[in-house]
Amino acid sequence: MSRAERLLDLLQLLRRHRFPVSGAALAAELGVSLRTVYRDIATLQGQGAGIAGEPGLGYVLRPGFMLPPLMFSEEELEALVLGSRWVEQRGDSRLGQAAGNALAKIAAVLPSELREQLHTSTLLAGPGAVIAAGDAEIAQIRRAIRQEHKLHIDYRDQQERSSQRVIWPFALGFFDCVRIVVAWCELRQGFRHFRTDRIAALVQLEERYPRRRQALLKEWRATEGIAPQ
Structure with a gap:
């Protein structure tokens, strides 16, 4: 993994946490040393990333910080497609429609090669049972x-x-x-x-x-x- 990829992964990881997360927890999830996490956070802060916190207290990404343009791994795209198809099958009609709309919005801003992977995913969600509540x-x-x-x-x-x-x-x-x-x-x-x-x-x-x-x-x-x- 390149350093640029690692920095992006760190941003994505921080974005998933609403409350401060320790450097040790970040290091364990990224598979790097604690020193590397501290160095990468300092680099991101120096580049303008809205990361608040310090060693011993934990780190959190301030609301409103925008990540770089959408890029996904093959597994992330497959997860998005499968999740969307599952919701379309098992959610109510409005929620199912929203899942399809969200996937279309993501596809619209992906590079062409990733958009093709999104549209040709072969992961399928089986039909859900008919549930009485409408x-x-x-x-x-x-x-x-x-x-x-x-x-x-x-x-x-x-x-x-x-x-x-x-x-x-x-x-x-x-x-x-x-x-x-x-x-x-x-x-x-x-x-x-x-x-x-x-x-x-x-x-x-x-x-x-x-x-x-x-x-x-x-x-x-x-x-x-x-x-x-």
Whole structure:
């Protein structure tokens, strides 16, 4: 790997982290020495990269810093195509359309040889199962999560018992056969998982829930023993 490639990889790695990451963690992921990481960060800072931090405290890329023109490896292109095709198959129609549009925008700014690789990828996503919850409901749940609004739902459990809940939705999981809303349930006063195909009706309330969704997600991950991403 050339030094230019290593510097670009370092920028890409920093971009993936929203919070400061240690030099040791960067070195381990890049497969280089800690001294090399410190030297490369100093080089990037000298060239105007918006990297904040220092040894012992960690480093973070300031918001708004623009990376060089899009360049991808073969594996990165394959990941983009496969991910887009998976979303088109298993997301609601609006999310599927957005995945296709995003891939088209990426293709428009790629060099011609990479654009050809993107269009001729042979990685396919198999068709997803038909899920009872329709496009309108999934889109409404996603909107409530983005806006951090409460939802009132009529829910049927596995034994077909009905209940009415007010929930704070903060995540939506897409699986092959089901979609799961992760939320704080006011009735149970705890985190609960709701299958979208068991939601008989839902209404987005005007009231916002009192905590930020990222804080709820972090707490839920800790409760479930899931490592942060």
